[in-house]
Amino acid sequence: MSDLKAGPLAGTGAGRLLALACLALLLSAAALGAVALGAATMPPAKILSAIFAFDGSRDHILITGIRLPRVLAALLAGSALAVAGAIMQAVSSNPLASPDLLGINSGAAFAVVSVMSAYGTGIGDLYVWLAFVGAAAAAGIVYALGSLGAGGHSPLRLVLAGAIITTFLTSVTTVVLIFDQGTLDAVRLWTAGSVTGRSMAQVKTVTPYILVGLITALPFGRHLTTLSLGADASRALGQSPVLWRGLSIALVILLAGGAVALAGPIGFVGLLVPHLVRMCIGVDYRWVVPFSAVTGALLVIVADMVGRLVFGSQSFPVGVTIALIGAPFFLYLARTRLRGDA
Amino acid sequence: MANDMQPSAKLASKDVDIAYGHRLIVENLNLAIPARRFTALLGPNGSGKSTILRTFAALLKPSTGSILLDGRDVARLSTREMARKFGVLLQGPVAPEGLTVSDLVRQGRYPHQSLFSRWSAEDQQACDEAMVLTGTVDLANRMLDTLSGGQRQRAWIAMTLAQQGDTLLLDEPTTYLDLEHQIELMKLITMLVAKRGKTAVAVLHDINQAARYAQHLVLLKAGKISAAGAPLDVLSPDIIEDVFKVKSVVFQDPVTGTPMCIPL
Numbered sequence: 001m002s003d004l005k006a007g008p009l010a011g012t013g014a015g016r017l018l019a020l021a022c023l024a025l026l027l028s029a030a031a032l033g034a035v036a037l038g039a040a041t042m043p044p045a046k047i048l049s050a051i052f053a054f055d056g057s058r059d060h061i062l063i064t065g066i067r068l069p070r071v072l073a074a075l076l077a078g079s080a081l082a083v084a085g086a087i088m089q090a091v092s093s094n095p096l097a098s099p100d101l102l103g104i105n106s107g108a109a110f111a112v113v114s115v116m117s118a119y120g121t122g123i124g125d126l127y128v129w130l131a132f133v134g135a136a137a138a139a140g141i142v143y144a145l146g147s148l149g150a151g152g153h154s155p156l157r158l159v160l161a162g163a164i165i166t167t168f169l170t171s172v173t174t175v176v177l178i179f180d181q182g183t184l185d186a187v188r189l190w191t192a193g194s195v196t197g198r199s200m201a202q203v204k205t206v207t208p209y210i211l212v213g214l215i216t217a218l219p220f221g222r223h224l225t226t227l228s229l230g231a232d233a234s235r236a237l238g239q240s241p242v243l244w245r246g247l248s249i250a251l252v253i254l255l256a257g258g259a260v261a262l263a264g265p266i267g268f269v270g271l272l273v274p275h276l277v278r279m280c281i282g283v284d285y286r287w288v289v290p291f292s293a294v295t296g297a298l299l300v301i302v303a304d305m306v307g308r309l310v311f312g313s314q315s316f317p318v319g320v321t322i323a324l325i326g327a328p329f330f331l332y333l334a335r336t337r338l339r340g341d342a
Numbered sequence: 343m344a345n346d347m348q349p350s351a352k353l354a355s356k357d358v359d360i361a362y363g364h365r366l367i368v369e370n371l372n373l374a375i376p377a378r379r380f381t382a383l384l385g386p387n388g389s390g391k392s393t394i395l396r397t398f399a400a401l402l403k404p405s406t407g408s409i410l411l412d413g414r415d416v417a418r419l420s421t422r423e424m425a426r427k428f429g430v431l432l433q434g435p436v437a438p439e440g441l442t443v444s445d446l447v448r449q450g451r452y453p454h455q456s457l458f459s460r461w462s463a464e465d466q467q468a469c470d471e472a473m474v475l476t477g478t479v480d481l482a483n484r485m486l487d488t489l490s491g492g493q494r495q496r497a498w499i500a501m502t503l504a505q506q507g508d509t510l511l512l513d514e515p516t517t518y519l520d521l522e523h524q525i526e527l528m529k530l531i532t533m534l535v536a537k538r539g540k541t542a543v544a545v546l547h548d549i550n551q552a553a554r555y556a557q558h559l560v561l562l563k564a565g566k567i568s569a570a571g572a573p574l575d576v577l578s579p580d581i582i583e584d585v586f587k588v589k590s591v592v593f594q595d596p597v598t599g600t601p602m603c604i605p606l
Contacts, residue, residue, distance in 0.1 A: 090438075093436075093438065095438070095439060219457075219458060222452075222455075225441075225445065225449065226449055226452050228438045229435070229437060229438070229449065230435070230436065232401055232432050233432060233435055235400075235401055235421060236399060236401065236425060236428070236430035236432065237425050237449055237450070237452040237453060237505070238420075238421050238422035238423075238424065238425025238426065238452055238453030239421065239425075239452060240421055278439075278440050279440070282440055282441070282442055282445065282485075283437075283438050283439070283440045283441040283442075283445060284441075284445050
């Protein structure tokens with residue numbers, strides 16, 4: 001009995017914490033590398049002096065005005081999308097769910113495109129807010145539609161409502177873009193998912209929302225695991241599935257809405273990262289949430305760096321790089337992991 | 343309020359109607375579940391067994407009437423309080439891919455934890471004990487989707503035991519299990535009732551298994567109680583024909599002395 005006292009459940013906490021710390025270290029190194037590397041290489045000392053003792057030199061402007069916001073945008077968007085994806089997959093008990101299911105990307109694109117088309121493309125940083133509001137509105141409508149009716153909330157109904165709203169908004173957006181060349185040129189890069197040319201002001205606008213989302217998501221982990229057992233089991237365990245599902249969707253709107261406002265619809269991060277994390281550390285969402293946050297940030301930063309350095313273009317959209325990596329990986333997942341679900 | 347109930351009733355339904363939409367499944371049900379006994383709900387498909395069990399578990403709300411636990415209306419209990427009093431095993435539960443047995447058992451402590459409370463020694467002890475009782479200690483780090491049906495069912499039961507409620511509600515716990523695991527499960531329930539003073543209610547399909555292991559049988563037909571009582575008093579060819587539309591003879595099992603039904 002004495003070895004039982006330590007408990008088969010106490011298990012691997014220390015190992016996971018160590019792995020998380022290593023990943024975080026790797027993330028810091030990648031972030032530093034992303035700021036340092038480029039057409040002109042910036043040594044770490046110069047980066048630090050640009051941040052803490054800004055002297056207005058050309059290098060300092062390059063660091064604080066271009067590279068740092070780009071890396072911060074990648075970091076915020078990556079971690080937000082990955083955590084939002086993890087939450088969506090738990091809430092819908094569907095391993096293939098992602099924040100896009102709520103119509104977040106199409107809502108953001110629709111809002112940005114329709115306002116630009118009506119008032120011209122010179123709206124500056126306002127588009128960040130537009131994207132955020134559009135994303136939140138679309139997700140709110142999807143959630144409301146998904147929980148209307150006698151049966152109340154059901155993951156299937158949510159997915160259906162999401163598909164309908166996404167198709168509708170995407171169609172309208174496409175029509176507007178077909179007839180409005182100016183708007184198309186202005187949003188082309190953004191709709192591919194890109195962190196090119198982000199300004200510090202844009203980053204600062206979105207940071208509070210994503211940070212609140214991430215910090216709130218951490219103590220959520222335990223509740224997400226219970227929620228992922230399905231509505232009946234969650235209720236039988238004393239959880240209110242309606243309340244927690246609602247709170248979870250609100251978090252997803254904060255996180256994914258913030259991410260799409262900052263970096264456009266970067267696909268695959270919300271789908272792949274939580275999946276990858278669960279494959280490595282299991283389904284306990286107390287761990288899935290922090291691991292997803294760090295891994296998502298790492299993926300987007302590295303992918304953006306690869307796009308810049310390997311493809312040699314400052315404006316190569318990170319969304320495309322990730323899709324190039326993500327699509328084959330997704331096929332692999334679909335072939336190997338999903339066979340067991342049937 | 344509970345004057346007309348037997349004093350030993352742990353759980354009872356009082357004038358309960360249950361409906362799905364406008365379709366009435368159960369009408370005017372007055373069912374008493376004896377305390378510290380193993381009660382089996384029997385009946386043909388569609389007789390309302392699972393519906394009644396889900397209503398006892400507060401997963402369904404009765405359209406009229408009330409469910410009484412120790413004589414008090416459960417509608418006044420919060421979801422959390424319910425989960426501390428009842429361990430519920432649902433039919434064919436599906437866990438997310440990759441969940442380990444110990445992860446699942448931990449979930450049984452959900453109703454005992456407050457929003458920000460940490461995992462306590464008490465939580466750990468409840469989980470350890472539940473896993474010892476169900477023989478799942480060796481499976482702790484295995485993923486549920488790699489287990490056999492019997493092992494998986496035991497893991498889910500360990501989760502309900504970790505809740506430490508004194509009433510267990512089990513919906514078809516033996517379905518999909520082979521004979522050995524069915525008997526193992528029946529023995530586990532019998533032991534929990536005899537040694538731990540639990541009240542167990544299970545929806546079962548095998549009349550003879552129910553007669554052998556349960557102390558109280560409730561036979562249901564079209565949402566109504568046809569007969570309820572000790573197996574020896576309840577199982578007769580007439581009642582079995584009335585409920586299941588099957589002619590049979592009832593013998594006394596030469597080994598256990600419990601009634602045994604043989605369809606003709």
